Amino acid sequence: MLRVLVTGAAGLIGGEVCARLAARGHAVTAMVRRNPEVRGNDGALVDGLRVVRGDVTLPLMGLAPEPQDVVMHCAAHLDFDAPEAELHAVNVAGTQNALDHAREAGAAFLHVSTxxxxxxxxxxxxxxxxxxxTCFTNRYEASKAAGxxxxxxxxxxxxIARPSIVLGDSATGAIxxxxxxxxxxxxxxxxxxxxxxxxxxATFDCVPIDHVAEGxxxxxxxxxxxxxxxxxLVGDEPMPVAELAAGVARVPHFPDPEIVPPEGYEPEGPLAQRMIATFGPYFTRSPRFDDSRFRAATGLACPPTDRAWLDRLIAYGIKRGYLPSPPA
Structure with a gap:
């Protein structure tokens, strides 16, 4: 049995990790900041753990260190567009505070990056x-590298664990x-x-939440x-960016988006402009992430991140009401 302190335990990755650690019999201390509820990816409250309030921007995260075997640092500022000072306070200085806590607790440090x-x-x-x-495409990437x-x-x-773009469960699409x-x-x-x-x-690397949490x-x-x-901690194959539009087009009641070259593209309005400002660099490149060391260390391989998985993600988004339902 391990004693594990998980920061960012109310978040998507942190909550599912807590659920899996607790299910395996580990002693889990779940650190939250505002939201006291720790839930797995299925939305259920996680039993069998201790919840504490802390803040990574405070020295020692505002917690009195207790003996731990591992500090798993999931807490992060995820906004690509956030001011540099905000990102540094959480993703760099906050990581240092978590490290100081781990040192006082006698723990090893598992850092969740990207x-x-x-x-x-x-x-x-x-x-x-x-x-x-290395040149970064946004302040978030730069802050995570500095962390x-x-x-x-x-x-x-x-x-240091580096998930790619985390999406829904490999079998159900649920997130x-x-x-x-x-x-x-x-x-x-x-x-x-x-x-x-x-x-x-151009490709995205997308990975199911279950593969990331299990990893x-x-x-x-x-x-x-x-x-x-x-x-x-990445997908089994990168996903062509054009497949995002193709996945939308396969749904009968959705429009059929057109793929166009980036050169000369003019955003159709403020929403499209914001999308390009945030994700534009991800529409033009194709990194191929080697995960051979991860697979050798854990024995885990990512389930297929293919068109069928994308269709499950979209179907789940419709079921949850996040994406438009068919007309009556």
Whole structure:
């Protein structure tokens, strides 16, 4: 049995990780900030854990350290457009506060980052430190890379886990909270975006929430073997960006978005303009994340992230009312 402190436990990843850790008999301390409810991806409250209130922007996260085996740091500021100072306070200085807490608690540190610390690099991306001189496409990516550097310099036993874009369950498409990428589906399904500017060959890497949560638990249980490692928790194959529009078009009551070249594209209105400002760089590149070290360390392989999975994601969005229902 491990003693695990999970930060960001009320979040999508943190909640599902807590559910899986508790189900395996580990002693889980779930740290929340405002929302006291820790729920798994199925929406059910997680039993068998202790909930504490903390804040990563405070020294030692505002908590009196208690003996722990692992601090799993899921808490993060996820807004691509947030001011640099806000992102630094949570994703960099907040990571340092979590590290200080782990040191006082005698714990190893499992840091949840993002695969997109690759920045604007294309092609094969290895599981290792972010290269010097990497150019990032938004302040969020830069802050997460800076957070990784703080972890690497800490002197603690650490593991850095890098999920890609986390979407719904591999079997059902279910997701407790819809992440920001889902707004692209929503805008196209509602006819607010009729043209999607995509460079030829551009891909997203999307990963099911169950693969990410199971992978984080597996790494927590293997901290000695995985120590000082960087691990990609990613889809089995990148998804062509154009497939997002194709998935919308396959739904009979949705519009049929047009794929257009990015050159000369003019947003159709403020919603499309905001979408391009947030996701535009992700429509023009194709990183390929190597996850061979993760698979060797955990024995886990991601379920198919194919067209059938995308269709399940969209069907679940309709069922939940997030995407438009068929007309009566």
């Amino acid at each position: 695969a997109y610390v690759c920045g604007d690099r294309d092609g094969h991306i290895v599981e290792g430190p972010v290269p010097e001189g 990784e550097r703080v972890v690497e310099a800490s002197g603690l036993r650490f593991v 407790r909270d819809f992440p920001s990428l889902c707004n692209v589906f929503r805008l196209m399904a509602r006819g607010k975006v009729t043209r999607l500017p995509v460079a030829g060959g 984080l638990v597996a790494l927590a249980e293997r901290m000695d073997e995985a120590a000082a490692g960087h691990f990609h």
